[in-house]
Amino acid sequence: MDERKIALVTGANKGIGRAIAGQLAALGMTVLVGARDDRLGEEAAAALRAEGGDAHAVTLDVTDAATARSVAELIDERYGRLDVLVNNAGISGSGGVAPQEATNQIPSGVDIDTVRAVFETNVLGVIAVTNAMLPLLRRSAAPRVVNVSSHAGSLTVMSSEQWRAAGLPQSAAYAPSKSAVNALTVQYADELRKDGILVNAAAPGFCATDANAHTGTLTPADGAAVAVGLATLGADGPTGGFFGADGPLPW
Template identity: 45%
Template sequence: MKIALVTGAGRGIGRETARQLAEREMIVFAGVREENHAPEGTRPILLDVTDPAAVASAAKIVGEEFGRLDVLVNNAATCGDFGMTPAEVTAKHMRATYEVGVFGVVTVTHAMIPLLRAAGEARIVNMTTRLASISLTSAGDDLNVAWPMLAYNSAKSALNALTVLYANELRGSGILVNAVDPGHCATDLTGHTGSRTAAEGAAVAVRMATLGGDGPTGTFSSQEGPIPW
């Protein structure tokens, strides 16, 4: 039986990802801030990705019980500049967003890599967005132009870069690292403005979390296919 950890699993896409992985008979640790927020069928684990001690504790719990981690889904994120223009965003907004969505990912991934290596064939899935695509933004893509969030979008661009760098380092180790875009989902993060459900958004993360040994690494995709960096 495979062991998975999903950060930010208390609500939205993270909660659905954890639930769907559990349906696939994985033992899923749902990283939450309050235990009663974990989805049914998962094991709640208190995890604030901005707290190194909490991350170390989570790694210790997983390591002592199972000695490995087969799947890590870095889903936790925050959006401090929703509805703001780039000119309105301050460094304070940037720091808050990066603390969770970039530095938090590094903190968690760094702590879990020994357990992922111990699994032999592991998967890292980083939850990002097409809004992070520099190619689409510079080309004037309608969605990217409509949602020009300086902090959130650039933090996800940084996450995309982390994805490639981790994938390159771990290539050949059996660990596949990919970035996924769940699409515009109706969640708390988007003010419930999306046209897709959280369950629909989680599908691409679940697919990449369950790749076979011949699956890709270092990619950026949605359920519909590849997205340009």
């Protein structure tokens, strides 16, 4: 059996997901680059291989549970287990504009189809992929699941005076979707604790990505470090927590 740890990162062809995949590969893991687009996924995997990593593209649309099952079958046939799952794939629902311009999610006027699409990817996608990968994770000696969340998913942060003072528009789709990811993290952690599977949520911070028109103040590599730290926790590490670069975050 391959001695390398096997990691799957969803939405890994660009942005924070690409950075997470790169950092895990640099640690010596075999990284499966999950992407909806075959070409973009292969380009990202090839770039990681050029950097010396062991990376392979897999076609994975988190809104299509059948593709998650297909990837699970591929991993089973090729590796027999999965050690790390990073549920990174997500959409903002705001069309890739700067946060200050993302006014399409004001609660009183939000398009219900926007909310549905965001939840389909950000929440239901986490369930579909995690459930497909659980049999493989249970075969790992040190299984880790990381759900990429956001500071916007914290009810405490979102209701703070500091957040309101920032003057950002309300978010009736993206922010609640990340609150739901946090809730799912706790639910999975409680169920899987007995199996030794550590499940945590990561808030990368405001990273410059396509999702915010590259207005973020951090690099994707900065944000990836939080998820990578949780993906490589020791046996005595936390589970059911929500963490940013500076440590635990409030729910």
